Amino acid sequence: MPFSAGDVDRNAYAPLAESCLRLRFLPTFRHGLLLDIAMVDPADEAAVAAIRQLTHQEVRRFGISAAEWTAAMADLAIEAEAGTVGETPPALSAAPARPSAWEFHRFGARTVALQLVEFAFRAGASDLLLDEQEEWMDVAIKHAGAKEMLPPVERTFAPLLLKAFKEMAGLSTHTVLTAQSGFASLPVPGGRRADLRVEVTPTVHGESLVARIHDRLLQLERMRRLPFADPDQLALAQACLRQQQGLIVVTGPTGHGKTTTLYSCLGQLDRSALNIRTLEDPVEFAVPWITQIPVGTGTGRNFADGLKSLLRQAPHVILMGEIRDRAVAQTCFEAADTGHLILATVHARDAIGVVARFLDLGIAGGQLAGALTVAIGQRLVRRLCPHCRRPAPVTPAQVRHFAQHGLAPPDRLFLPGGCADCGQRGITGLVPLFEFFHPAGSDALEEGIARANRETYSERALRAAWLDLGGSPLARQGLRLAAAGQIAYAEVLQYDRHAPC
Numbered sequence: 001m002p003f004s005a006g007d008v009d010r011n012a013y014a015p016l017a018e019s020c021l022r023l024r025f026l027p028t029f030r031h032g033l034l035l036d037i038a039m040v041d042p043a044d045e046a047a048v049a050a051i052r053q054l055t056h057q058e059v060r061r062f063g064i065s066a067a068e069w070t071a072a073m074a075d076l077a078i079e080a081e082a083g084t085v086g087e088t089p090p091a092l093s094a095a096p097a098r099p100s101a102w103e104f105h106r107f108g109a110r111t112v113a114l115q116l117v118e119f120a121f122r123a124g125a126s127d128l129l130l131d132e133q134e135e136w137m138d139v140a141i142k143h144a145g146a147k148e149m150l151p152p153v154e155r156t157f158a159p160l161l162l163k164a165f166k167e168m169a170g171l172s173t174h175t176v177l178t179a180q181s182g183f184a185s186l187p188v189p190g191g192r193r194a195d196l197r198v199e200v201t202p203t204v205h206g207e208s209l210v211a212r213i214h215d216r217l218l219q220l221e222r223m224r225r226l227p228f229a230d231p232d233q234l235a236l237a238q239a240c241l242r243q244q245q246g247l248i249v250v251t252g253p254t255g256h257g258k259t260t261t262l263y264s265c266l267g268q269l270d271r272s273a274l275n276i277r278t279l280e281d282p283v284e285f286a287v288p289w290i291t292q293i294p295v296g297t298g299t300g301r302n303f304a305d306g307l308k309s310l311l312r313q314a315p316h317v318i319l320m321g322e323i324r325d326r327a328v329a330q331t332c333f334e335a336a337d338t339g340h341l342i343l344a345t346v347h348a349r350d351a352i353g354v355v356a357r358f359l360d361l362g363i364a365g366g367q368l369a370g371a372l373t374v375a376i377g378q379r380l381v382r383r384l385c386p387h388c389r390r391p392a393p394v395t396p397a398q399v400r401h402f403a404q405h406g407l408a409p410p411d412r413l414f415l416p417g418g419c420a421d422c423g424q425r426g427i428t429g430l431v432p433l434f435e436f437f438h439p440a441g442s443d444a445l446e447e448g449i450a451r452a453n454r455e456t457y458s459e460r461a462l463r464a465a466w467l468d469l470g471g472s473p474l475a476r477q478g479l480r481l482a483a484a485g486q487i488a489y490a491e492v493l494q495y496d497r498h499a500p501c
Contacts, residue, residue, distance in 0.1 A: 003038055003068040005075035013076065019054055023047045025061075026072055033057050033220060033271070033289050038064045056224050056267050058289050096122040098423070101151050102139075109160035113168065117186050119150075120213055121194040124429060126255065128196075128213060130165070132158050132206030144382045144427045145255075162200070162207055169198040177202055181282065181297065185216075192217055195285055214285045222260060223267030223287070230477075233436050236374065240438075241268055244316070246373035247336040249323075251348040251357075256380045257432060258345045259284050262319055265343055266290065275314060279306045280321035295321075303328045311335055320344035329361040336371040350474065351377035351437035352463050359454050369439060369450040377435040377474055381481070381491040382427045388417030389426070389485060398489060400500045405476040410483040431486060433477045442469050475499070 012027035012035065013020065020026055025047070029036040035057040041047070042061040052059050096119055102112045116139070120128045125141035130153075132138075137158035139150040153161055163173045169182030184196040195214040200207055228234040240248055248265065250258045259280075266276060271289045281296030281303070295306045303320065304327040310318060311331075323329050323346045336342050348357040354375040358368050391412045402409040416426025439445040448462055467473070478492035493499050 003064040003072065005072040005079075007038070008072060008076065010079075016055070017076075019051070021073065023050060024066075024069060025051065026064075026069065030057070033223065033267070033287065034060065036060045036062075038062055038069070040064060040066050040069050052270065052272065058271055096423075099151060102153055102157070104154075104157045104160070109157065109164040110167075112157075113161060113164040114186065117194055117196065117211075117213070118188050120211075121188045121192075121215065123423070125213060128209075128211040130158075130161065130209040132162075132203060132208070134205050137161070137206075143425070144430055145380060146382070146427075148425075158206065162209060165198060165209055165211070166200065169196065171198070171200060176207060184211075197282060197284070212284075216285060219260070219263070219285050220287070223263055226264050226268060227257075227261055227432055228434055230434070230472075233434055236436055236438060236441075237265070237376075238268070240374050241265055241341075243341065243373060245336055245339045245341055246440075247332060247342045247344065247371045248373050248376070249354055250343075250345050250376045250378055251351060251354055252378040256378055257430075258378055259321070261376070261378060261432075262343045262345065263287065266317070266319060269317060274316040276317045276319070277310055277313065277315045278319040278321070279303060279310060280319075304331065307331050307335075311340070315340065317341045317343070322346065323361070326362045329358060329363055333363055333367050333371045337367070348377075351375040351435045352459060352466060353377075354437065355449055355452065355462065356457065356459055359452060359457055365452040365457075366450045368452075369446045372439055372449070374440075375437040377437070379433045379474055379478075379495055380430040381433060381478065381487050381494075382416075383429050383431045383486055384414055384416055384488060385419060385422035385426055385428045386485075387421045388419035389414040390417045391415075397500050401492075401496075402479055402483070404498070404500065405473075405479055407476065407479055407483070413482055413489045414485045415488055431481065433474050433481070435472060435474045435477065437466060437471065445469070 007028050009027045009030050012030040016027060024040040025037045027035060027037050035055055037051065037059060039061050042063045048059055048061060099119060104112055116128060120141045123141060123143055125143045127142035129140045129142065130137060136155050137153040139153055140147050141150065166173050168184040168186065171180045171182040179202065180200045182198045184198060186194050186196065188194050193216055195216050197212040199210045226234055226237055228237055250261050252258050269276060276290050278290060278292045279295050280292065281294065283292045283294050286292065293306060293310065295301045295303055303324060307320070307328060308331060318335065318340060320332060320342060323332055323344050332342050332344060346354060346357055348354045355368065359365070392415050394409050394413055398413065399409045418424040418426050422428050439449055444465055448465060475492055475496035478487065481487045482489045482492055
């Protein structure tokens with residue numbers, strides 16, 4: 001078939017223009033982790049490997065003539081001079097108009113449900129919450145970690161709204177006395193889709209519905225790069241992901257992006273050469289080219305059984321949704337010792353706290369020291385709107401806090417304001433903070449963990465040794481962002497137990 005510049009995906013071409021010229025290819029279609037390309041020499045495996053490494057996408061190729069490639073490149077160069085190559089559609093508004101009421105009489109329950117989802121999606125909310133009360137239904141979204149109330153729903157219409165969400169998520173509309181879980185994928189303006197993980201639970205006054213909202217395109221885009229802004233953290237993460245075996249653990253509170261970070265790590269791996277599998281309860285969002293296995297309620301499998309079965313499928317890399325009990329922890333460490341790269345989450349206070357958590361789960365110190373590659377502590381904190389943030393003087397207690405972490409205090413800090421750009425919230429999304437505990441990088445840390453057991457282990461001593469070796473805790477990262485005016489100082493106080501009063 002003839003090929004021309006009209007067959008080129010302009011948005012995919014714009015960041016790859018230089019590589020297209022060097023490797024003699026053109027992108028024709030990009031969706032998630034899939035990239036179709038037209039190549040002058042589709043049998044050039046070295047060029048395909050370079051494109052795969054450059055884009056972190058699975059490459060499908062077909063051949064075109066050198067003349068067609070040259071003509072298409074010439075047409076694209078003309079467009080570039082006119083400034084039209086790679087134009088993207090306008091982004092969704094981050095601060096849509098807040099609804100004043102829900103017009104069930106005019107639109108019906110299903111349309112109101114779609115309006116709710118659209119508003120939450122456009123506002124960048126992570127969750128949509130519906131709670132039946134005695135005389136009304138509370139409606140709220142969770143935005144940047146904070147709950148924001150919306151106009152309530154009249155008690156008469158509450159069952160109709162819940163029924164609409166249940167139907168969209170494939171749940172029973174007759175069941176009201178037991179919990180249910182379901183999924184829905186709904187269109188939103190701009191040609192995008194909102195993926196919902198819906199949980200319905202019976203309450204004293206009726207039912208409660210929580211819908212976790214995922215932007216599929218955004219999630220796939222996040223897999224293209226690691227989220228670590230600090231150069232040292234980025235280099236360490238890349239080095240750990242190049243290893244063929246070991247355990248990479250991310251810890252932090254629920255809803256602070258642990259799974260997103262692990263999927264970003266998976267996105268850096270060569271999916272054409274590695275057998276990558278996941279075990280999740282539930283699967284947060286579907287990803288092409290990765291085998292995802294749900295476990296938990298309704299699947300007939302738990303993490304322990306699923307992991308044992310998975311190890312018989314010759315995987316190179318396994319992502320575990322969570323290490324919850326002794327059996328799963330023991331199997332994970334045995335797998336890490338026998339040539340598998342395991343990525344997992346675990347609940348602990350911080351990166352250092354992962355050691356105590358695994359000791360509590362019955363992992364021996366020697367096995368822990370040998371298999372644990374890196375533990376990453378993670379928090380999401382609210383980013384200040386740069387247009388309306390308000391300066392505030394630095395107090396003596398804040399000066400002491402900066403000095404406590406070896407940092408010079410700034411001349412001023414900032415507080416949230418409120419403007420049209422941020423919807424009067426003073427906040428424009430979330431920014432992640434990370435701390436890395438890398439015992440394999442220090443003989444002293446490895447030996448300290450190897451000698452540890454539940455009776456003799458001292459977390460204070462290990463933390464002191466880590467800090468002496470240059471470890472940077474979450475609080476220090478947060479203070480740096482506060483000094484730069486990116487977050488409010490109060491955000492740091494939420495997770496630093498040692499902050500001065």
